[in-house]
Amino acid sequence: MTNATSTDVSVSFEPASSARKLPPGGIGRLGFFEPAAPALPLNPDDALADIAAESGGGAQPYPLVLSASPLDPRAWPAIIAARVAGGNADANVAAGRSSASSINVETADVNGDELPDVTLYAARADGSTAAVSDDWTRLSRLIERFSPRAGTLYPSALARDIDRLDAIIDQDLIGTLFAVIASSEHPHDERLDRRDFLHGAQRHAVLRRVFYARLGWLDDILSRSPYLLGSQPTDADAHLFGVLFTFDIGYRNAFPVPDAAVVDYPHLWEYARRLYGTPGLVTDDDRRAIGLLPGADGAFAQPWGEPAFTETVDDIRAAWNA
Template sequence: MELKRANDAEIGKKGRFVRQNNQFIATFGQEEGQLPVEANKYRLLWAPVCPWAHRAVIVRSVLGLDKVISLGTADPIRPKLDHIDWAFTLDENDVDPVLGIHYIGEAYLNADPTYDKRPTVPALVDIETKKVVENDYHNLTYYFERDWKELHKAGAPDLFPEELEEEIRELNDIIFHDINNGVYKAGFARSQEAYEEAYNAVFDRLDWLEERLSQQRYLHGNQLTDSDVRLYTTLARFDVAYYGAFHVNKRRLIDYPNLWAYARDLYQTPGFGDTTDFDGIKKHYFLSTHIDTTEEKIKILPKGPDTSIWLEPSGRAEKFHN
Protein backbone atom coordinates (compact mmCIF):
# COMPACT_ATOMS: atom_id res chain seq x y z
CA MET A 1 0.00 0.00 0.00
CA GLU A 2 1.07 3.63 -0.41
CA LEU A 3 0.69 6.59 1.89
CA LYS A 4 -2.25 8.92 1.31
CA ARG A 5 -1.86 11.30 -1.61
CA ALA A 6 -2.26 15.04 -1.20
CA ASN A 7 -5.57 15.21 -3.06
CA ASP A 8 -7.27 12.59 -0.88
CA ALA A 9 -9.18 15.06 1.29
CA GLU A 10 -10.98 13.89 4.41
CA ILE A 11 -14.33 15.24 3.31
CA GLY A 12 -17.64 13.75 4.37
CA LYS A 13 -21.30 14.51 3.75
CA LYS A 14 -22.32 18.06 2.80
CA GLY A 15 -18.68 19.08 2.42
CA ARG A 16 -17.80 18.58 6.09
CA PHE A 17 -14.20 17.86 7.10
CA VAL A 18 -13.93 14.48 8.84
CA ARG A 19 -10.56 13.85 10.51
CA GLN A 20 -9.02 10.41 10.05
CA ASN A 21 -8.82 7.99 12.98
CA ASN A 22 -5.60 7.09 14.78
CA GLN A 23 -4.28 3.57 14.25
CA PHE A 24 -1.60 3.14 16.93
CA ILE A 25 -3.51 3.42 20.20
CA ALA A 26 -1.74 1.13 22.66
CA THR A 27 -1.81 2.00 26.35
CA PHE A 28 1.12 2.01 28.77
CA GLY A 29 1.70 -0.58 31.46
CA GLN A 30 3.17 -3.97 32.24
CA GLU A 31 0.41 -6.15 30.83
CA GLU A 32 0.65 -8.02 27.53
CA GLY A 33 0.10 -5.69 24.60
CA GLN A 34 0.89 -2.57 26.60
CA LEU A 35 3.88 -0.31 26.08
CA PRO A 36 6.46 -0.21 28.87
CA VAL A 37 7.19 3.07 30.62
CA GLU A 38 10.94 3.30 30.21
CA ALA A 39 13.42 6.16 30.05
CA ASN A 40 15.20 6.72 26.72
CA LYS A 41 13.19 4.05 24.91
CA TYR A 42 11.05 6.36 22.78
CA ARG A 43 11.44 9.35 20.49
CA LEU A 44 8.57 11.79 20.13
CA LEU A 45 8.22 13.05 16.56
CA TRP A 46 6.47 16.36 16.04
CA ALA A 47 6.13 19.40 13.84
CA PRO A 48 5.87 22.65 15.84
CA VAL A 49 3.03 23.75 13.55
CA CYS A 50 0.69 20.98 14.70
CA PRO A 51 -1.54 21.71 17.72
CA TRP A 52 -2.02 18.01 18.53
CA ALA A 53 1.74 17.46 18.62
CA HIS A 54 2.38 20.75 20.40
CA ARG A 55 0.29 19.80 23.40
CA ALA A 56 2.28 16.58 23.85
CA VAL A 57 5.51 18.60 23.71
CA ILE A 58 4.20 21.13 26.23
CA VAL A 59 3.27 18.38 28.69
CA ARG A 60 6.62 16.65 28.08
CA SER A 61 8.40 19.87 29.01
CA VAL A 62 6.21 20.90 31.95
CA LEU A 63 6.53 17.47 33.57
CA GLY A 64 10.26 17.06 32.93
CA LEU A 65 9.80 14.15 30.54
CA ASP A 66 12.12 15.93 28.12
CA LYS A 67 14.91 14.24 30.10
CA VAL A 68 13.66 10.74 29.27
CA ILE A 69 11.85 11.08 25.90
CA SER A 70 13.88 12.54 23.02
CA LEU A 71 12.35 14.85 20.42
CA GLY A 72 12.53 14.77 16.64
CA THR A 73 11.38 17.89 14.81
CA ALA A 74 9.97 17.97 11.28
CA ASP A 75 10.02 20.89 8.87
CA PRO A 76 6.86 23.08 8.87
CA ILE A 77 6.85 22.91 5.07
CA ARG A 78 5.66 19.57 3.77
CA PRO A 79 7.98 17.83 1.30
CA LYS A 80 7.10 17.76 -2.38
CA LEU A 81 6.14 14.11 -2.69
CA ASP A 82 3.26 12.23 -4.29
CA HIS A 83 1.86 11.60 -0.82
CA ILE A 84 1.42 13.61 2.39
CA ASP A 85 4.31 13.40 4.81
CA TRP A 86 6.60 15.28 7.20
CA ALA A 87 10.33 15.66 6.45
CA PHE A 88 13.43 16.05 8.62
CA THR A 89 14.92 18.75 6.41
CA LEU A 90 15.85 20.81 9.46
CA ASP A 91 18.46 18.18 10.36
CA GLU A 92 21.86 17.57 8.80
CA ASN A 93 21.59 15.63 5.52
CA ASP A 94 17.78 15.76 5.90
CA VAL A 95 17.87 12.77 8.26
CA ASP A 96 16.60 12.44 11.82
CA PRO A 97 19.85 11.96 13.80
CA VAL A 98 18.45 9.26 16.09
CA LEU A 99 16.16 7.21 13.83
CA GLY A 100 18.07 7.69 10.57
CA ILE A 101 14.91 8.34 8.55
CA HIS A 102 14.12 11.11 6.06
CA TYR A 103 10.34 11.16 6.57
CA ILE A 104 7.98 10.42 9.45
CA GLY A 105 6.05 8.17 7.09
CA GLU A 106 8.96 5.73 7.15
CA ALA A 107 8.35 5.02 10.85
CA TYR A 108 4.68 4.35 10.08
CA LEU A 109 5.56 1.93 7.30
CA ASN A 110 8.11 0.25 9.58
CA ALA A 111 5.25 -0.42 11.98
CA ASP A 112 2.73 -1.43 9.31
CA PRO A 113 3.81 -1.93 5.68
CA THR A 114 0.14 -1.64 4.66
CA TYR A 115 -0.37 1.75 6.35
CA ASP A 116 -2.10 4.04 3.82
CA LYS A 117 -3.33 6.98 5.90
CA ARG A 118 -1.64 10.32 6.47
CA PRO A 119 1.44 9.99 8.72
CA THR A 120 0.46 12.21 11.64
CA VAL A 121 2.16 13.90 14.56
CA PRO A 122 2.62 13.39 17.42
CA ALA A 123 4.13 9.99 16.79
CA LEU A 124 5.90 8.10 19.54
CA VAL A 125 8.53 5.81 18.02
CA ASP A 126 10.41 2.92 19.60
CA ILE A 127 14.02 3.92 19.01
CA GLU A 128 15.32 0.36 18.70
CA THR A 129 12.75 -0.86 16.16
CA LYS A 130 12.15 2.54 14.49
CA LYS A 131 8.43 1.76 14.52
CA VAL A 132 5.58 4.07 15.52
CA VAL A 133 4.00 2.59 18.62
CA GLU A 134 1.61 5.41 19.58
CA ASN A 135 -0.09 8.20 17.64
CA ASP A 136 -3.25 8.66 19.72
CA TYR A 137 -3.13 12.41 20.27
CA HIS A 138 -6.47 12.22 22.09
CA ASN A 139 -4.88 10.32 24.98
CA LEU A 140 -1.11 10.80 24.77
CA THR A 141 -1.00 13.70 27.22
CA TYR A 142 -3.16 11.74 29.66
CA TYR A 143 -0.63 8.91 29.47
CA PHE A 144 2.29 11.27 30.05
CA GLU A 145 0.48 12.84 33.00
CA ARG A 146 -0.70 9.65 34.69
CA ASP A 147 1.22 6.57 33.48
CA TRP A 148 4.62 8.28 33.29
CA LYS A 149 4.36 9.88 36.74
CA GLU A 150 7.30 7.90 38.15
CA LEU A 151 9.57 9.70 35.69
CA HIS A 152 8.23 13.22 36.30
CA LYS A 153 10.67 15.80 37.59
CA ALA A 154 10.54 16.79 41.23
CA GLY A 155 7.82 19.33 41.86
CA ALA A 156 6.03 18.72 38.55
CA PRO A 157 2.40 19.91 38.59
CA ASP A 158 -0.44 17.40 38.48
CA LEU A 159 -2.05 18.25 35.15
CA PHE A 160 -4.58 15.43 35.37
CA PRO A 161 -5.65 15.13 39.04
CA GLU A 162 -7.98 12.24 39.77
CA GLU A 163 -10.50 14.44 41.56
CA LEU A 164 -10.92 16.54 38.40
CA GLU A 165 -10.67 13.75 35.83
CA GLU A 166 -14.35 13.68 34.90
CA GLU A 167 -14.52 17.47 34.54
CA ILE A 168 -11.28 17.60 32.55
CA ARG A 169 -12.37 14.89 30.13
CA GLU A 170 -15.77 16.50 29.66
CA LEU A 171 -14.33 19.96 28.97
CA ASN A 172 -11.58 18.56 26.73
CA ASP A 173 -14.21 16.86 24.60
CA ILE A 174 -16.03 20.18 24.17
CA ILE A 175 -12.80 22.02 23.37
CA PHE A 176 -11.80 19.39 20.82
CA HIS A 177 -15.05 19.40 18.86
CA ASP A 178 -15.80 23.13 18.93
CA ILE A 179 -12.34 24.73 19.09
CA ASN A 180 -9.35 22.46 18.36
CA ASN A 181 -10.98 20.61 15.49
CA GLY A 182 -13.62 23.28 14.96
CA VAL A 183 -11.21 25.64 13.20
CA TYR A 184 -10.23 22.81 10.86
CA LYS A 185 -13.85 22.01 10.13
CA ALA A 186 -14.24 25.64 9.08
CA GLY A 187 -10.97 25.88 7.19
CA PHE A 188 -11.27 22.59 5.32
CA ALA A 189 -15.01 22.76 4.61
CA ARG A 190 -16.04 22.14 1.01
CA SER A 191 -19.46 23.77 1.24
CA GLN A 192 -20.79 27.08 2.55
CA GLU A 193 -23.15 25.22 4.87
CA ALA A 194 -20.37 23.18 6.47
CA TYR A 195 -18.15 26.24 6.82
CA GLU A 196 -20.79 28.41 8.48
CA GLU A 197 -21.83 25.60 10.82
CA ALA A 198 -18.25 25.22 12.05
CA TYR A 199 -17.64 28.98 12.11
CA ASN A 200 -20.65 29.56 14.36
CA ALA A 201 -19.64 26.74 16.71
CA VAL A 202 -16.12 28.14 17.09
CA PHE A 203 -17.26 31.63 18.06
CA ASP A 204 -20.14 30.49 20.23
CA ARG A 205 -17.65 28.42 22.21
CA LEU A 206 -15.06 31.20 22.38
CA ASP A 207 -17.73 33.48 23.83
CA TRP A 208 -18.53 30.81 26.41
CA LEU A 209 -14.86 30.40 27.33
CA GLU A 210 -14.40 34.17 27.55
CA GLU A 211 -17.06 34.28 30.25
CA ARG A 212 -15.65 31.25 32.08
CA LEU A 213 -12.18 32.79 32.20
CA SER A 214 -13.52 36.04 33.61
CA GLN A 215 -14.09 34.20 36.88
CA GLN A 216 -10.88 32.15 37.30
CA ARG A 217 -7.26 32.06 36.19
CA TYR A 218 -7.40 28.67 34.47
CA LEU A 219 -10.16 26.51 33.02
CA HIS A 220 -10.51 24.51 36.23
CA GLY A 221 -10.03 27.24 38.81
CA ASN A 222 -6.55 28.28 39.89
CA GLN A 223 -4.90 24.98 38.95
CA LEU A 224 -3.13 24.46 35.62
CA THR A 225 -4.46 21.28 33.96
CA ASP A 226 -4.47 19.31 30.73
CA SER A 227 -7.47 21.34 29.56
CA ASP A 228 -5.39 24.52 29.53
CA VAL A 229 -2.73 22.84 27.40
CA ARG A 230 -5.33 21.77 24.86
CA LEU A 231 -7.01 25.14 24.57
CA TYR A 232 -3.70 27.01 24.43
CA THR A 233 -2.44 25.27 21.29
CA THR A 234 -5.41 26.57 19.30
CA LEU A 235 -5.31 30.04 20.83
CA ALA A 236 -1.61 30.36 19.99
CA ARG A 237 -2.40 29.69 16.32
CA PHE A 238 -5.58 31.70 16.08
CA ASP A 239 -4.48 35.19 15.10
CA VAL A 240 -1.29 34.16 13.26
CA ALA A 241 -2.94 31.45 11.18
CA TYR A 242 -6.53 30.33 11.64
CA TYR A 243 -8.10 33.81 11.51
CA GLY A 244 -6.87 34.33 7.95
CA ALA A 245 -6.03 30.91 6.52
CA PHE A 246 -9.16 29.16 7.85
CA HIS A 247 -11.55 32.15 7.52
CA VAL A 248 -12.55 32.15 11.19
CA ASN A 249 -12.54 35.94 11.09
CA LYS A 250 -15.43 37.16 13.21
CA ARG A 251 -13.03 38.23 15.96
CA ARG A 252 -9.33 37.81 16.74
CA LEU A 253 -8.00 36.35 19.96
CA ILE A 254 -6.81 39.81 20.99
CA ASP A 255 -10.42 41.01 20.79
CA TYR A 256 -11.33 38.80 23.79
CA PRO A 257 -9.98 40.49 26.96
CA ASN A 258 -10.04 37.39 29.17
CA LEU A 259 -9.00 34.81 26.59
CA TRP A 260 -6.18 37.02 25.37
CA ALA A 261 -4.83 37.66 28.89
CA TYR A 262 -5.21 33.94 29.67
CA ALA A 263 -3.29 32.97 26.52
CA ARG A 264 -0.46 35.38 27.40
CA ASP A 265 -0.38 33.99 30.94
CA LEU A 266 0.17 30.51 29.53
CA TYR A 267 2.64 31.68 26.87
CA GLN A 268 4.83 33.13 29.61
CA THR A 269 4.75 29.84 31.53
CA PRO A 270 7.81 27.58 30.94
CA GLY A 271 6.95 24.83 28.46
CA PHE A 272 4.37 26.91 26.57
CA GLY A 273 5.94 29.95 24.92
CA ASP A 274 9.36 28.37 24.56
CA THR A 275 7.84 25.59 22.45
CA THR A 276 5.68 27.93 20.34
CA ASP A 277 7.09 28.61 16.86
CA PHE A 278 5.02 31.41 15.36
CA ASP A 279 7.13 31.63 12.19
CA GLY A 280 6.84 27.90 11.54
CA ILE A 281 3.11 28.01 12.21
CA LYS A 282 2.58 30.75 9.64
CA LYS A 283 4.72 29.00 7.03
CA HIS A 284 2.72 25.81 7.35
CA TYR A 285 -0.80 27.20 7.36
CA PHE A 286 -0.25 29.69 4.55
CA LEU A 287 2.17 27.76 2.36
CA SER A 288 1.82 24.07 3.10
CA THR A 289 -1.57 22.84 4.33
CA HIS A 290 -2.72 19.66 2.62
CA ILE A 291 -6.37 20.40 1.85
CA ASP A 292 -6.95 23.28 -0.54
CA THR A 293 -9.76 24.02 -2.93
CA THR A 294 -7.38 25.73 -5.36
CA GLU A 295 -4.35 23.50 -5.69
CA GLU A 296 -2.32 25.85 -7.90
CA LYS A 297 -3.06 29.20 -6.28
CA ILE A 298 -0.18 31.57 -5.51
CA LYS A 299 0.58 31.42 -1.81
CA ILE A 300 1.74 34.45 0.16
CA LEU A 301 3.29 34.40 3.63
CA PRO A 302 1.81 37.22 5.75
CA LYS A 303 4.28 39.52 7.53
CA GLY A 304 2.08 40.00 10.60
CA PRO A 305 0.72 39.97 13.14
CA ASP A 306 3.19 41.31 15.70
CA THR A 307 3.85 38.42 18.09
CA SER A 308 5.98 40.47 20.51
CA ILE A 309 2.73 41.44 22.27
CA TRP A 310 2.57 37.91 23.69
CA LEU A 311 5.18 39.11 26.19
CA GLU A 312 3.00 41.88 27.60
CA PRO A 313 2.04 41.21 31.25
CA SER A 314 -1.24 39.34 31.58
CA GLY A 315 -2.10 40.33 35.14
CA ARG A 316 -3.86 36.98 35.64
CA ALA A 317 -1.76 35.81 38.60
CA GLU A 318 -2.38 39.05 40.50
CA LYS A 319 -6.08 39.18 39.58
CA PHE A 320 -6.81 35.67 40.82
CA HIS A 321 -4.33 35.51 43.69
CA ASN A 322 -5.68 33.35 46.52
Protein backbone atom coordinates (compact mmCIF):
# COMPACT_ATOMS: atom_id res chain seq x y z
CA MET A 1 0.00 0.00 0.00
CA THR A 2 1.41 3.38 -0.99
CA ASN A 3 1.92 6.20 1.48
CA ALA A 4 1.12 9.76 0.40
CA THR A 5 0.74 13.14 2.08
CA SER A 6 -1.30 12.66 5.22
CA THR A 7 -4.14 14.14 7.18
CA ASP A 8 -5.26 12.76 10.53
CA VAL A 9 -7.85 9.99 10.67
CA SER A 10 -9.03 9.53 14.23
CA VAL A 11 -10.72 6.34 15.33
CA SER A 12 -12.59 6.85 18.57
CA PHE A 13 -15.14 4.95 20.61
CA GLU A 14 -18.38 6.54 21.74
CA PRO A 15 -21.81 5.27 22.79
CA ALA A 16 -24.24 4.90 19.92
CA SER A 17 -27.49 6.85 20.01
CA SER A 18 -29.46 3.59 19.81
CA ALA A 19 -27.70 1.94 22.76
CA ARG A 20 -29.53 -0.94 24.34
CA LYS A 21 -29.98 -1.24 28.07
CA LEU A 22 -28.13 -3.66 30.33
CA PRO A 23 -29.87 -4.77 33.51
CA PRO A 24 -28.52 -3.02 36.62
CA GLY A 25 -26.43 -5.58 38.46
CA GLY A 26 -27.96 -8.70 36.95
CA ILE A 27 -28.28 -10.91 33.90
CA GLY A 28 -32.02 -11.52 33.80
CA ARG A 29 -32.63 -9.50 30.63
CA LEU A 30 -29.51 -10.16 28.56
CA GLY A 31 -31.47 -11.87 25.81
CA PHE A 32 -30.93 -8.92 23.47
CA PHE A 33 -27.32 -10.00 22.92
CA GLU A 34 -28.17 -11.78 19.72
CA PRO A 35 -25.85 -11.23 16.73
CA ALA A 36 -27.84 -9.80 13.84
CA ALA A 37 -27.05 -9.45 10.16
CA PRO A 38 -25.65 -6.05 9.19
CA ALA A 39 -28.41 -3.49 8.80
CA LEU A 40 -26.46 -1.15 6.53
CA PRO A 41 -26.61 -2.22 2.86
CA LEU A 42 -23.46 -0.24 2.15
CA ASN A 43 -20.25 -0.93 0.33
CA PRO A 44 -17.71 0.80 2.63
CA ASP A 45 -15.72 2.24 -0.27
CA ASP A 46 -18.89 3.61 -1.85
CA ALA A 47 -19.95 5.15 1.47
CA LEU A 48 -16.60 6.89 1.90
CA ALA A 49 -16.61 8.06 -1.72
CA ASP A 50 -20.09 9.51 -1.22
CA ILE A 51 -18.89 11.45 1.83
CA ALA A 52 -15.96 12.83 -0.19
CA ALA A 53 -18.31 13.81 -3.02
CA GLU A 54 -20.64 15.63 -0.64
CA SER A 55 -17.69 17.75 0.46
CA GLY A 56 -16.53 18.63 -3.02
CA GLY A 57 -14.54 15.51 -3.85
CA GLY A 58 -10.81 15.12 -3.55
CA ALA A 59 -8.74 12.59 -1.66
CA GLN A 60 -8.97 14.07 1.82
CA PRO A 61 -9.45 11.30 4.40
CA TYR A 62 -12.19 11.99 6.92
CA PRO A 63 -12.11 11.09 10.64
CA LEU A 64 -13.41 7.63 11.44
CA VAL A 65 -15.42 6.87 14.58
CA LEU A 66 -15.86 3.32 15.81
CA SER A 67 -18.94 3.16 18.00
CA ALA A 68 -18.36 0.16 20.25
CA SER A 69 -18.04 -1.02 23.83
CA PRO A 70 -15.22 -3.04 25.42
CA LEU A 71 -18.00 -5.02 27.14
CA ASP A 72 -18.99 -6.50 23.76
CA PRO A 73 -16.98 -9.46 22.38
CA ARG A 74 -18.09 -8.47 18.87
CA ALA A 75 -16.24 -5.15 19.20
CA TRP A 76 -12.77 -6.50 19.92
CA PRO A 77 -11.67 -7.50 16.41
CA ALA A 78 -12.25 -3.89 15.27
CA ILE A 79 -10.68 -2.41 18.43
CA ILE A 80 -7.57 -4.55 18.04
CA ALA A 81 -7.28 -3.80 14.32
CA ALA A 82 -7.40 -0.06 15.02
CA ARG A 83 -4.74 -0.32 17.71
CA VAL A 84 -2.48 -2.65 15.78
CA ALA A 85 -2.74 -0.39 12.71
CA GLY A 86 -1.44 2.52 14.79
CA GLY A 87 0.98 4.93 13.07
CA ASN A 88 -0.08 5.65 9.51
CA ALA A 89 -3.16 4.66 7.57
CA ASP A 90 -4.47 4.76 4.02
CA ALA A 91 -8.08 5.95 3.90
CA ASN A 92 -9.70 5.14 0.58
CA VAL A 93 -12.27 7.93 0.53
CA ALA A 94 -12.52 8.62 -3.17
CA ALA A 95 -12.63 6.18 -6.03
CA GLY A 96 -9.12 5.31 -7.04
CA ARG A 97 -7.44 7.63 -4.52
CA SER A 98 -5.95 7.21 -1.07
CA SER A 99 -4.05 9.29 1.45
CA ALA A 100 -1.82 8.18 4.29
CA SER A 101 -3.16 9.24 7.68
CA SER A 102 -2.48 8.58 11.33
CA ILE A 103 -4.95 6.54 13.40
CA ASN A 104 -5.60 7.60 16.95
CA VAL A 105 -7.71 5.24 19.07
CA GLU A 106 -9.59 6.73 22.00
CA THR A 107 -12.07 4.99 24.29
CA ALA A 108 -14.86 7.04 25.78
CA ASP A 109 -16.44 6.25 29.15
CA VAL A 110 -19.24 3.73 28.67
CA ASN A 111 -22.35 4.06 30.79
CA GLY A 112 -22.80 0.89 32.84
CA ASP A 113 -26.32 0.25 31.53
CA GLU A 114 -25.73 1.01 27.83
CA LEU A 115 -24.05 -1.08 25.16
CA PRO A 116 -23.62 0.48 21.71
CA ASP A 117 -23.85 -1.45 18.50
CA VAL A 118 -20.58 -1.99 16.66
CA THR A 119 -20.59 0.52 13.79
CA LEU A 120 -17.91 2.44 11.89
CA TYR A 121 -18.78 6.04 11.05
CA ALA A 122 -17.02 8.69 8.97
CA ALA A 123 -17.24 12.39 9.77
CA ARG A 124 -18.59 14.75 7.13
CA ALA A 125 -17.14 18.21 6.56
CA ASP A 126 -20.15 19.77 8.32
CA GLY A 127 -19.44 17.84 11.52
CA SER A 128 -22.16 15.22 11.12
CA THR A 129 -21.36 11.55 10.71
CA ALA A 130 -22.32 8.92 8.17
CA ALA A 131 -22.40 5.17 8.78
CA VAL A 132 -19.78 3.28 6.79
CA SER A 133 -20.37 -0.29 7.98
CA ASP A 134 -21.99 -2.21 10.84
CA ASP A 135 -20.72 -5.63 9.74
CA TRP A 136 -18.93 -6.42 13.00
CA THR A 137 -17.54 -9.66 11.55
CA ARG A 138 -15.51 -7.74 8.93
CA LEU A 139 -14.85 -4.31 10.44
CA SER A 140 -11.38 -5.35 11.59
CA ARG A 141 -10.33 -6.05 8.03
CA LEU A 142 -11.79 -2.77 6.81
CA ILE A 143 -9.96 -0.77 9.49
CA GLU A 144 -6.68 -2.56 8.84
CA ARG A 145 -6.96 -1.76 5.15
CA PHE A 146 -6.68 1.95 6.04
CA SER A 147 -3.14 1.32 7.27
CA PRO A 148 0.16 0.75 5.44
CA ARG A 149 0.47 -2.18 7.85
CA ALA A 150 -2.31 -3.93 5.96
CA GLY A 151 -1.58 -7.63 5.98
CA THR A 152 -0.43 -7.63 9.61
CA LEU A 153 -3.60 -9.27 10.93
CA TYR A 154 -4.97 -10.51 7.62
CA PRO A 155 -2.04 -11.71 5.48
CA SER A 156 -3.14 -12.94 2.07
CA ALA A 157 -1.26 -16.23 2.49
CA LEU A 158 -3.45 -17.11 5.49
CA ALA A 159 -6.70 -15.55 4.27
CA ARG A 160 -8.55 -18.84 3.77
CA ASP A 161 -7.54 -20.20 7.18
CA ILE A 162 -8.41 -16.90 8.88
CA ASP A 163 -11.83 -16.85 7.19
CA ARG A 164 -12.52 -20.38 8.43
CA LEU A 165 -11.47 -19.65 12.01
CA ASP A 166 -13.30 -16.32 12.13
CA ALA A 167 -16.53 -18.05 11.05
CA ILE A 168 -16.13 -20.76 13.70
CA ILE A 169 -15.39 -18.27 16.48
CA ASP A 170 -18.19 -15.90 15.45
CA GLN A 171 -20.79 -18.67 15.15
CA ASP A 172 -19.81 -21.29 17.73
CA LEU A 173 -18.43 -18.97 20.42
CA ILE A 174 -19.93 -15.48 20.05
CA GLY A 175 -23.22 -16.59 18.51
CA THR A 176 -23.58 -19.50 20.93
CA LEU A 177 -22.63 -17.33 23.91
CA PHE A 178 -25.41 -14.88 23.07
CA ALA A 179 -27.84 -17.76 22.53
CA VAL A 180 -26.96 -19.18 25.97
CA ILE A 181 -27.74 -15.78 27.48
CA ALA A 182 -31.04 -15.58 25.61
CA SER A 183 -32.04 -19.07 26.76
CA SER A 184 -31.18 -18.16 30.36
CA GLU A 185 -34.32 -16.07 30.60
CA HIS A 186 -37.28 -17.60 32.38
CA PRO A 187 -40.92 -16.53 32.06
CA HIS A 188 -41.38 -16.47 35.83
CA ASP A 189 -38.09 -14.67 36.55
CA GLU A 190 -36.78 -17.71 38.39
CA ARG A 191 -33.14 -17.23 39.33
CA LEU A 192 -30.69 -18.94 37.00
CA ASP A 193 -28.83 -20.78 39.77
CA ARG A 194 -32.09 -22.43 40.97
CA ARG A 195 -32.95 -24.01 37.64
CA ASP A 196 -32.50 -27.69 36.83
CA PHE A 197 -29.81 -27.53 34.14
CA LEU A 198 -29.37 -31.30 33.96
CA HIS A 199 -32.98 -32.11 33.13
CA GLY A 200 -35.03 -29.00 32.51
CA ALA A 201 -33.03 -26.68 30.26
CA GLN A 202 -32.08 -28.84 27.29
CA ARG A 203 -31.47 -25.96 24.90
CA HIS A 204 -29.29 -24.18 27.43
CA ALA A 205 -27.28 -27.36 28.05
CA VAL A 206 -26.79 -28.12 24.34
CA LEU A 207 -25.59 -24.59 23.63
CA ARG A 208 -23.14 -24.72 26.53
CA ARG A 209 -21.75 -28.01 25.23
CA VAL A 210 -21.11 -26.41 21.83
CA PHE A 211 -19.43 -23.43 23.47
CA TYR A 212 -17.14 -25.50 25.69
CA ALA A 213 -16.37 -28.01 22.94
CA ARG A 214 -15.03 -25.17 20.79
CA LEU A 215 -13.01 -23.80 23.71
CA GLY A 216 -11.46 -27.24 24.17
CA TRP A 217 -10.67 -27.52 20.46
CA LEU A 218 -9.00 -24.09 20.45
CA ASP A 219 -7.10 -24.94 23.64
CA ASP A 220 -5.69 -27.98 21.85
CA ILE A 221 -4.58 -25.84 18.87
CA LEU A 222 -2.84 -23.43 21.23
CA SER A 223 -1.02 -26.30 22.94
CA ARG A 224 1.09 -26.54 19.78
CA SER A 225 1.34 -22.92 18.68
CA PRO A 226 1.57 -19.53 20.42
CA TYR A 227 -1.25 -18.18 18.23
CA LEU A 228 -4.04 -19.83 16.28
CA LEU A 229 -2.19 -19.81 12.97
CA GLY A 230 1.45 -19.79 13.94
CA SER A 231 3.97 -17.49 15.58
CA GLN A 232 2.14 -14.20 14.91
CA PRO A 233 -1.39 -13.08 15.85
CA THR A 234 -3.97 -12.70 13.08
CA ASP A 235 -7.53 -11.45 12.74
CA ALA A 236 -8.71 -14.82 14.09
CA ASP A 237 -6.88 -14.15 17.36
CA ALA A 238 -8.62 -10.77 17.61
CA HIS A 239 -12.01 -12.49 17.27
CA LEU A 240 -11.14 -15.10 19.91
CA PHE A 241 -9.70 -12.59 22.37
CA GLY A 242 -12.99 -10.69 22.54
CA VAL A 243 -14.73 -13.81 23.87
CA LEU A 244 -12.03 -14.72 26.38
CA PHE A 245 -11.65 -11.17 27.68
CA THR A 246 -15.35 -10.62 28.37
CA PHE A 247 -16.29 -14.13 29.55
CA ASP A 248 -14.75 -14.68 33.00
CA ILE A 249 -15.68 -11.34 34.51
CA GLY A 250 -19.04 -11.01 32.82
CA TYR A 251 -20.93 -13.42 30.61
CA ARG A 252 -20.17 -16.53 32.67
CA ASN A 253 -22.88 -15.24 35.00
CA ALA A 254 -25.31 -16.75 32.47
CA PHE A 255 -23.82 -20.23 33.04
CA PRO A 256 -24.29 -22.60 35.99
CA VAL A 257 -21.81 -22.15 38.83
CA PRO A 258 -19.89 -25.42 38.18
CA ASP A 259 -19.20 -24.55 34.53
CA ALA A 260 -15.62 -23.86 33.48
CA ALA A 261 -13.92 -20.49 33.18
CA VAL A 262 -11.15 -19.51 30.76
CA VAL A 263 -8.63 -20.12 33.54
CA ASP A 264 -9.61 -23.83 33.43
CA TYR A 265 -8.14 -24.15 29.91
CA PRO A 266 -4.36 -23.85 30.46
CA HIS A 267 -3.35 -22.95 26.92
CA LEU A 268 -6.27 -20.57 26.33
CA TRP A 269 -5.57 -18.95 29.70
CA GLU A 270 -1.86 -18.39 28.98
CA TYR A 271 -2.74 -17.10 25.50
CA ALA A 272 -5.46 -14.72 26.74
CA ARG A 273 -3.17 -13.35 29.46
CA ARG A 274 -0.38 -12.84 26.90
CA LEU A 275 -2.65 -10.85 24.59
CA TYR A 276 -4.17 -8.99 27.54
CA GLY A 277 -0.68 -7.89 28.61
CA THR A 278 0.45 -6.80 25.13
CA PRO A 279 1.34 -3.09 25.44
CA GLY A 280 -1.28 -0.86 23.84
CA LEU A 281 -3.76 -3.62 23.04
CA VAL A 282 -5.98 -3.25 26.13
CA THR A 283 -6.19 0.12 27.87
CA ASP A 284 -6.87 0.85 31.51
CA ASP A 285 -10.21 2.35 30.42
CA ASP A 286 -11.08 -1.04 28.91
CA ARG A 287 -10.04 -2.80 32.11
CA ARG A 288 -12.18 -0.47 34.21
CA ALA A 289 -15.21 -0.91 31.90
CA ILE A 290 -14.94 -4.71 32.12
CA GLY A 291 -14.47 -4.59 35.89
CA LEU A 292 -10.83 -5.66 36.13
CA LEU A 293 -9.54 -2.39 37.57
CA PRO A 294 -11.27 -0.09 40.09
CA GLY A 295 -12.35 3.41 39.17
CA ALA A 296 -11.21 6.60 40.85
CA ASP A 297 -13.62 5.92 43.72
CA GLY A 298 -12.06 2.49 44.33
CA ALA A 299 -15.18 0.62 43.19
CA PHE A 300 -15.24 -1.92 40.37
CA ALA A 301 -17.70 -1.64 37.50
CA GLN A 302 -20.03 -4.64 37.57
CA PRO A 303 -22.26 -4.41 34.50
CA TRP A 304 -23.17 -8.09 34.88
CA GLY A 305 -23.10 -8.16 38.67
CA GLU A 306 -20.42 -9.73 40.84
CA PRO A 307 -18.11 -12.05 38.81
CA ALA A 308 -19.21 -15.68 38.97
CA PHE A 309 -17.48 -18.06 41.36
CA THR A 310 -14.39 -19.70 39.85
CA GLU A 311 -13.30 -22.94 41.47
CA THR A 312 -9.63 -22.84 40.44
CA VAL A 313 -8.75 -19.30 41.57
CA ASP A 314 -9.80 -17.30 44.62
CA ASP A 315 -10.02 -13.96 42.82
CA ILE A 316 -10.57 -13.99 39.05
CA ARG A 317 -9.83 -10.25 38.81
CA ALA A 318 -6.47 -10.70 40.51
CA ALA A 319 -5.72 -13.73 38.31
CA TRP A 320 -6.23 -11.71 35.12
CA ASN A 321 -4.06 -8.88 36.42
CA ALA A 322 -1.29 -11.02 37.93
